[in-house]
Structure formats: C-alpha cells, structure tokens
Amino acid sequence: MPLLTTVLGLAQRLRRERFLLALLLPAVLWALVHPHDALNYPQAIDWPTLATLAALLALTQGLQSSGALAPLALRLMHHLDSPRRLALFLVLAAAALSTVLTNDVALFITVPLTLTLRGRADLPVARLVIFQAMAVNAGSLLSPIGNPQNILLWQQSGLSPAAFVAQMAPLALASLATLLALTAAVFSGQPCAPAPDAGRSATDRPLLALSCALYGLFLLALHLQQPLAGLALTLAGLAALRWRLLLKVDWPLLAVFALMFIDIQLLASLPLINTALTELAGAGETVRYLGAVGLSQLISNVPATMLLLHSQPPGALLAYAVNVGGYGFVLGSLANLIALRQLGAEGRWGAFHAWSVPLLGLNLLLGWLLLRVWPGLA
Template sequence: MPIVLRSFMRDRILHLLLLLGVILLPFADFRWQQLPGAVDWHTIMTLTGLLMLTKGLENSGYFDVLGARLIQRFQHERALALFMVCAAALLSTFLTNDVALFILVPLTLTLRKFSRLPISRLIIFEALAVNAGSLLTPVGNPQNILLWSHGSLSVSAFILQMLPIAAWLMLTLMALTWWSFSPRAIQKHDAGQEHQWQKPLFILSVVLYLLFVMALELKLTGWALLLVAGCFLLLARQVLISIDWSLLLVFVAMFIDVFLLMHLSLLQPHFAAIGQLGEGGLYLLAIGLSQIISNVPSTILLLQKVPPSDVLAWAVNIGGFGLLPGSLANLIALRMAQDRRVWWRFHLFSLPMLAWSMLSGWLLLQWLR
C-alpha cells in the first residue's frame, strides 16, 4: 500500500471527524454548494506550503547538525527546556504560532538522536508556548488577525491591549517549565561520526521558505505554493512523498464540521442571544466555545454578534489552552510529535493551564478596568 494512502487509513482523528460530519449532515440547515466555502482554503494552502518546506529542511539533514550543536551547548534539561519554550514564544509573536511549530518541533525531534530527553513533554510545552507568545501581536495567530482587522486599534495599541495577559501567561509558563523539567545533566549519546547533510536541499528549502513567508504577507499564497510544489517536484520529489498529507484532510474536515455545527437549527436561537451577554458571559462563552470548535472559528462566529473588545481578544486566546481542539496549533504540534501517548499527556498540562488562565485572566481584566 502506498505511503500516502496508508497514512489516510491509519488516521483515527480523520476518521472521527468524518464520522461526526456524517452525523451532523441530516440536522444542519445548509445548501450543498455552501460546503466548499466552509473551508478556509488560505489556511489549507498555508499549511500545505509549510509542510513541504519543513519536510525539505528535515530531509536535508540540517536539523541533525543543529540538534547536535544544541546538545553540546546545554548541559541541563531544565536550561534546554527554558530555551526552547522561550524560542517558541518569541518566534510565534512575528512568524505566527504554526510557523514557529513547523520550525521548532522537527528540531526538537532530532534531539532524541543525541540524548535521552523527555521529547514529547518538550513538544507539549512548545505548543503551550506558541499559544501564549502569539497572543501578543496582531499577526501572531489567525484569531488576532481577525480581531485586529475588525477593530480600529493600531499595531502598538493592540500590543498594549494584549501585553498584560501575554506577560502573565509567559511568566506562568516559565514557572511551569521550571517545575516540570529536571535540573539533572542531559544524558548524551556518543557523538559518533559527524552528521552529513544535503546542502543544496537545505539552501533550496531556506530560500523557498523566505519567499513563501513574503508571499503570505503580499497575499500571493497560491502562486507561492505552486512555486514550492514545482521546485520540490523537479528537484526533490521524496519531500512530497514523505509529507503527512492526511493532516490537511483533518483540517478540511474540521472546517466542514464546524460549519455544520453552526448551521444546526437547534442552536440558531442561542447564537442570536450572544449579543445580549455581559462581559462575564462573553468571556466564558468564548473560552468554552473554543474548547469545542477551536478558537479561530469561535472568533469568526462571535465577531458576527459582538465587537472586537479586549474581553473577546483575551478570551479566545486563553481558549487555545485546555482541550486539544482549543487551538489548531495544538493539533499541529502533537501530530508532528509522532507519539501516541502525547495526546493524553498534553491535557495533564494544558487543562491546569486553562483553569489558571481563565481565573487569573478575568481577575487581571477587572483590576485593569
């Protein structure tokens, strides 16, 4: 069986989402021609390009070289964990949370080759870090882009609005990282021979990466995706074969399921009442809704009923913690971790983080009033 088809057959999350869609279909009030529009194709194209580019960097072998250097530089698990969490948060503020994960998670996986480290736990904390770091800026994540574009705040004013909760959550996350990782020395494997890497493939991937990010800013994603796919098809076909293509179908299925859920006749009267909620009700609704349909669709839905206030902005970003669907970044990170146990272990850290963020975030909001 081909590798691509085998990944589709083994993808239990995809199967679950497809089953949910089949169950919702008879109860949703919609027209079939609306379904293609339910998918955010810009997001799908962006993820496709990032999957290709990250796999190109990974196949070049340069992550092995960089991983070996990291292991030599850091002597203790806690110090390395704090560095990776800070790097994830910092990158997510200006490269967006998914781009930060596509850079750091493959690098983190290579550390397994050189040492005995709790890799899955480290990836979990990187997922938490991009959720905390990306909320600071208007371009850090998709929900912030939506909130900023619907509002009237300048970039600096938006950052000022989000700075208190961003600083508080990062302080919390750093303390949690300190507590969760041991100060013991990293147990390193024998260095062995020097790692070989394919310099032409690395250079090609980096150049295409830069061009792709620039194209995202210029809203030329489709053309940039064709360029990336064409270059790899001609020069490095193995990159395209080894991509986790089923991840893209997971996102398509998620968008369609959310669309069907929002068009359930039973829920329409409740959606109409959203505009009458007070700040506390909106805060709880935005966080709770994010746990079910993810924070980006929640933002899209709520912006149809309420203005892009600081309460809404804080709530949908806090909603990225907690359950797996809270943020699409969670799904990306855990899929790349390639560890079945990471799915439930993630919630051991993310659910307490959600509870603490909800409580402290609301108290901080009231204090700032």
C-alpha cells in the same frame, strides 16, 4: 508496482487516522440527509489557510530530510546541557517567534529542531514539544499578527498595532511567566550527556539550499497575499529535486483541517447554535467570557472568534477569552494539533492534556482577574 505500493501505504495510513475519520462522519451524514448542501462544502474551506499549511508542511519536511537540523540540535545541547535550560530556551524561542511569524510558523521552526534530539540524548522530547505548543499560545496572543484570531480582532477593533499590544500585554506577560515557572519546575536541571550513538549525520546541501530559498519565497508570497501561488512554487521546486520527499508530507493533516472547516460551518448553520450565540451576546461579562472560552474548546479559537464577532464587540474581553481558549483541549488551538502531529507516535493526547488543561484553568482565572482589575481593559 511502486505506485501501487504507495497507494496501499497511504490507504493503510488513512486507516490509522481516527480523528480524521471522526471529522469525516458528520460531513458524510449531513450530505446523505441534505445532498445539495454537500455542493457547498468547498466554499466552507479557507483555501488560503490550507495552502499556507500545505507549503509549511512540505518545507518542514524538506528541512528535516536535508539532515541540517541535527548539527544545530547538537550544538544547542552542547551549550544548554540540561533539560531545564534547553526547555526554557525552546519555550522562549517559540513564544518570541510566534509574535512575529504567527504561532503555526513558529512551531514549524522549533518543533523539527526538537525532534532531531530524539534518540541523541536522554531528553523528554514529547514534553518539550508539548511545552512549545503552549509557548506559542502565550507568545502569539501578544501580537496583532501572532495568530489568526488576533488578526481578525485587530482588524475589526480599529486599534493601532501598539494599542493592541498594550491591550494584550498583561495577559501575555502573566501567561508566559506562568509557563516559564512551570517549565523550570518540571524539567530536570541535571546535565544530560549525548547518547553514545549520537553522531553527526550527512547534510543534503542541495535540498537544504532549495528548502531555505523556497521558504523565503513562500514568506514573500504570504506578504503579497498569494499563498496559493507560493504553494505551487514550493511543491514544484521540491518535486523537481526530490519528488519522493512529498510522499512523506503529512497530507492527512490537511484533510483534518479541511473537514474542520466544513464541520464548523455545519454547526454554525444549526438554529440552536444561532439562538445560543444570540443569548450569549446579551449575557453579563463573566458569562460571555466563559462562553467564549468554552466555545473555543469545542470548535477551536479561530472559528469561535469568527462566530462570536457577529454578535460581540472585538474588545479585550473577547480577545482574552479566545486566546485563553487556546489552552486546554487539543482543539482549542489548531497550533496544538500541528505540534502533536509533528510529534507523531509520541504525541499522546493524554500527556498533552495533563499539562494543557491545568494551564487553561489558571489562564482562565488570570484573564478574568485582569479584565476586572486592570484599568481600561474591560
């Protein structure tokens, strides 16, 4: 009976996944027309990336369920007693962490902490999370390991880590400065008192200790390039202590990522797309820059980078374009989707795009100007 209830709950949850179902439709239709191609769907999925995301989702759920984030959040509110100060701290923390831990991992650290403040003080929590999503775009573009597209570009460019950072620093500094100025302008500087019902929740110390230990082991597994083994260890450890916790993990998000990989491969196989990419490679710098930003908006900047590297050099122009493309539409960067999924019901796409689309236009202009005036970039 509990199993049946769980299955029915998951089925009901799946019905609400409109974005997932929209991604599923092209894959199903293509399989009906080309049934043999469906056998290659598993090969289109980046399994190490999916395993990394699954482990981070499970570990984040463990930290949240332990109740340890609530006291830390309250301590932050005590020292940063206004939405503006708190927002500036969270934006800077997310940006800094994304340079060394990648944008996705930075969000899995900072967003759960922010969500703990929901209901404890009169704070615009949804806006705080949205700004953190934009912060990791700004911070991660500086580092050769800050995001997946930079890893690809750095590995193919032949640049040293320091040279890559020097190449990206003008855009990173301009983008972060713009975001910080916007943060200071839109968040209130008035002190906000904790809500009357804001109390300290009990901490599940065994779960906290296990989650932290598994987090360290998983990072070691990533360093050893063994994400699948790290995922297996993470799931086994959490299941042994709190198996019901795994039912709370956002598994549909994994399906969304898997379907995105499949749909992108289908898109790349179309002759029209290949022709367009060839023509784009032979165009002028401005057209190539705008084309890479636009393609990132359509299919996300990581797969856009994969496609464009087949026909364009891994220089500053492409690096600037695909990183700028992380702003704008939610699909511009998969980190955007991760942040909004963690936000849950408050994660209105309209609210996200109200801030992210203008920042796309501003950063697009900043990137283009820097490429034209900064010596040695273009």
